[in-house]
Amino acid sequence: MENKNKVSILTNGLIKENPVLVLVLGTCPTLATTTSLVNGFGMGISATAVLICSNIVISLLRKIIPDNVRIPCYITVIAGFVTIVQLIVKAFAPALDESLGLYLPLIVVNCIILGRAEMFANKNSVVDSALDGIGMGLGFTLTLCVMGSIRELIGAGTIAGFPVLSRIMPGMSVMTLVPGGFAVYSFIMAFVHYMTEDKSKIRNSFGCSDCAMQDNCVDGSGCANKEVA
């Protein structure tokens, strides 16, 4: 039973609670960095590294951090790890740093990371939190890779730089630009809806009632998806 639980924590993030497609968190980096497979993968791995580290540290500190200043504490921990990742990428993968640009420091405001800290890491053990970080991170990376491949394939006719379609047809560069990002995201999400076929699960809005953080939500302060109307 214990083992089964650990496995389910790990696989939760992959499909059932996929942060991008089901929880609709972290949309900005998802759309902005998936112009190609390599960029999407780079962003996914960077965010995963931050997510795992911050989940572990926050879980370790969960009994020390006072409840009413927890959000600033989480942000500080996350910002620290983002800076570390930023420096590592700059040193070892300058090309990736160039193409991710502004979105690398913006991992700090990625709702997935703060969301998992608030939803999971602050009330679960260190091992579970690490597993949750790995699962969620992999789900995020996988989605970014799928989106990146589709946009690169149609937009430039290549996958990870290797020519696939470019000999048969010219690339439709609009796919690698902003509209293509929105459209591919929309179609993938519709596909997930179609595959799950569970009509009760289809979200009609971003309201509080279907928010993944509602268990912890007191008055919605600090929530980007708060239902205002």
Place this chain on the structure above:
Amino acid sequence: MGKYLIIIVSMVLVNNYPLAQFLGICPFLGVSKDKDSATGMGIAVTFVMVLATAVTWPIQQLLNKFGIGYMQTVVFILVIAALVQLIEMFMKKNMVGLYKSLGVYLPLITTNCAVLGVCISNIDSGLNYLEALFNAFGAGVGFLFAMLLMAGVRSKLEDQSRIPKSFRGVPIVLLAAAIMSLSFMGFGGMFS
């Protein structure tokens, strides 16, 4: 003066944050359900962007002076969080009317990537203080503009029965955003 006008127009139309640069997508999708909340959120974001730039730009100069420019991310996010909290407290006490109309949006802004984004990109593109302030103002107005347009489009999407089942909810909104951003691409090259 002309230079500042160009900065504002290019931030509103050509480099519109949600529609051309993928910044601030969460509130763009989440709070654009009706015109009133879209306007409130847009004005609050503009306000915070200008103030945050006014504070973070000198801080970056200070960080550079001490040779710890790499602390940018940590310092900026904490400054923005503290600033938003201060504005909220100040408004609650001294500007009750304004607080009632904008107050609810303020806490959401800390985690809005457009605010941190504008602060960092002002530094990265080497703007001077005045240019940075105009840049932030233009980014905010552009965000407000996109929010209002989106709220208008979404009011036509109320009746979901004509939409294919799989596309109901979030996907159709994203598709509408795709078409909007396609039309905003028409502004590209206006100031090249």
